[in-house]
Amino acid sequence: MLDDTDRRILRQMQAAPDLALADLADRAGVTPATLSRRLERMREGGVLLGKRAEINWPALGYAVEVSLRITLDKTQGNAFDSFIAAAREVPEVIEIQTFLGQVDARLSVIARDIPHYQQIYRDRILTLPHLADIEALMHVARIKDEEALPV
Amino acid sequence: MLDDTDRRILRQMQAAPDLALADLADRAGVTPATLSRRLERMREGGVLLGKRAEINWPALGYAVEVSLRITLDKTQGNAFDSFIAAAREVPEVIEIQTFLGQVDARLSVIARDIPHYQQIYRDRILTLPHLADIEALMHVARIKDEEALPV
DNA sequence: GATGAAAAATCTGTGAC
C-alpha cells in the first residue's frame, strides 16, 4: 500500500513542508510528475490529511500557554461529549486530547499574559460542564523534530 | 503591527489551510496581490511560521498513541537538556512539551500496536537519561477546532 | 504607504511515451 518512495516523500515533506513540488521531488529523488501523482494517491488513501498553517502565538501577543489535565464527573449521561463540545467553543483552547483511563482529557489554553489566563480560567474553563478535577501546568516550550519521525 | 485585515487572513487560513491564494483572498476580502504581500510580511515578522503537512498516523499503520508525563531527576547538572536531546532522537516521539513546575515534560509516542509500544517503551523510553517518574495515558482522539481560534 | 489590475514568472497536473 505504501512503498519506500512514499515514505521518503513523507519524510522530506515533514523536514521541509514549504518546499515547492519540484524541489521536494528533487530531494525525494523522483520527478515532479511522479511526486504529484503519489501525493494525490496518498491524499485519496487518507494518509495525507492536508496542510496546516503554523502560527507563532507569542509573536501574536499570546505569551502564555497552559496545559490542563481534566478529569470528568462521569456519573451523568454523556459527560464526555458535552464537555468536548463546550471546550471546542472556547477560542483560547487550541488543542483537545482525550484519553483512556483515569485522566479524561488534556486541553492546551493560550492567553496574552497571566491575568488574561486567570480570566479565561475562571470564566471559560471552570464553567465547562461535568468537571471533576483540573490540574494545570505552565508551558515552557514545544519541540518537534520533523527530521526524525518514523515515516 | 498587525491589523484587522491580517487577523482576518489568519483566521481564514486556519479555517481552510489548503485553499489557493485567490480563494483565500476572496474570503478575506482582499485581492490576491494584497494577500501575497501581507503573507510575506507576516512570514518575515515571524507571525506565520509556515505550513505543515498533516499525516494520518493510523492510516500509516501507527494505531497507538501514548502521552507520557515525565518527571526528571534534577540532582545532576543539565538533566533537562540531555533528556530533551535524547528524546528528540527517538523517531516514535512525535512531540515534546516542557513545563514549569513539578512535572517536567510530556512526550507523545506513536507505535504500530501495543506490543510495538511496549518495545519502544522498554528500549527507547526507559533508557532516556535522568528519568525519575513516568505516567502514561493512552490516547483516544485529538481534536482541534481551527474555526474558533483567538486570531 | 498601501492597494488594485494586469503582465510576467513560476508552479502543478495531465497526456503521450
Next chain:
DNA sequence: GTCACAGATTTTTCATC
C-alpha cells in the same frame, strides 16, 4: 516512471488613491 506541455497559480510591476 519520465518528458514536455497546457493550464493554473503566485508574484511583481506600475499606476492610483
